[in-house]
Amino acid sequence: MKNPTIEGVIIQPLKIIADELGVVLHMLRNDDPVFEKFGEVYFSEIKPGSVKAWKRNKKQTQNLAVPIGSVNLVIYDDRPNSTTQGVLFSCILGRPDHYNLIGIPPLLWYGFRGLGAAPALIANCPDQPHNPAESEKIPRESKLIPYTWPI
Amino acid sequence: MKNPTIEGVIIQPLKIIADELGVVLHMLRNDDPVFEKFGEVYFSEIKPGSVKAWKRNKKQTQNLAVPIGSVNLVIYDDRPNSTTQGVLFSCILGRPDHYNLIGIPPLLWYGFRGLGAAPALIANCPDQPHNPAESEKIPRESKLIPYTWPI
Numbered sequence: 653m654k655n656p657t658i659e660g661v662i663i664q665p666l667k668i669i670a671d672e673l674g675v676v677l678h679m680l681r682n683d684d685p686v687f688e689k690f691g692e693v694y695f696s697e698i699k700p701g702s703v704k705a706w707k708r709n710k711k712q713t714q715n716l717a718v719p720i721g722s723v724n725l726v727i728y729d730d731r732p733n734s735t736t737q738g739v740l741f742s743c744i745l746g747r748p749d750h751y752n753l754i755g756i757p758p759l760l761w762y763g764f765r766g767l768g769a770a771p772a773l774i775a776n777c778p779d780q781p782h783n784p785a786e787s788e789k790i791p792r793e794s795k796l797i798p799y800t801w802p803i
Numbered sequence: 804m805k806n807p808t809i810e811g812v813i814i815q816p817l818k819i820i821a822d823e824l825g826v827v828l829h830m831l832r833n834d835d836p837v838f839e840k841f842g843e844v845y846f847s848e849i850k851p852g853s854v855k856a857w858k859r860n861k862k863q864t865q866n867l868a869v870p871i872g873s874v875n876l877v878i879y880d881d882r883p884n885s886t887t888q889g890v891l892f893s894c895i896l897g898r899p900d901h902y903n904l905i906g907i908p909p910l911l912w913y914g915f916r917g918l919g920a921a922p923a924l925i926a927n928c929p930d931q932p933h934n935p936a937e938s939e940k941i942p943r944e945s946k947l948i949p950y951t952w953p954i
Contacts, residue, residue: 681843
């Protein structure tokens with residue numbers, strides 16, 4: 653498990669099990685040290701070049717992996733009491749070299765950009781089911797976050 | 804929820820939420836009536852024309868959906884005390900018309916064949932994490948099951 657530059661964010665490499673009929677891709681088990689609670693599992697497809705940003709959850713922890721295609725994930729920390737307040741974190745998620753589980757705790761801003769030539773699939777297994785009342789969105793051009801998504 | 808022809812198997816249509824940047828695909832929530840326990844979430848890719856069969860679990864219930872591509876799922880019931888003993892069930896899983904959650908209880912034989920021109924992705928959210936000791940495999944040509952996979 654590597655500790656990236658934002659407090660509370662975890663990145664953990666995931667196993668890809670070779671099989672000539674098609675690979676098997678691990679994501680999250682109930683006996684994994686990073687597992688806390690199961691809220692939901694769902695998928696978000698993202699078209700090449702499209703940006704889904706910015707989003708923040710007040711209570712929900714995200715557990716993400718990208719089994720199809722690849723994306724650029726960007727996270728921004730503006731939590732007043734965080735040791736990494738003001739830090740921006742960017743990484744690639746996707747096979748074969750970046751098939752990782754990434755855990756994003758509440759109150760961080762995050763967004764995605766689809767890479768490559770085909771849609772990517774983001775799998776999410778948060779600790780609580782989706783509740784619109786605890787999720788916030790701001791426009792991707794928001795001045796609140798010191799990052800410019802490519803057009 | 805439709806009740807297919809094998810006792811204990813459930814099929815439930817899943818929501819696909821339109822979004823011009825890429826759709827959102829539901830799979831399973833902890834407040835869904837069919838949800839019992841979270842064991843694991845993982846993915847199995849299957850190449851076009853490839854067959855992954857047959858498999859049976861002694862204790863684990865499978866919860867499957869196919870967010871990418873499409874597959875033919877075949878289930879065979881040889882449980883001695885089942886009201887549907889001897890029944891074979893076949894269905895297509897995949898978007899946009901067959902994006903369903905399918906629940907397969909223990910002791911049923913099941914297998915998949917990849918359809919279409921690109922690999923399909925089977926997502927599975929069983930009620931227990933994978934344990935090789937409770938899972939059995941027999942060759943896809945086995946005479947035990949009255950079904951012939953296309954070559």
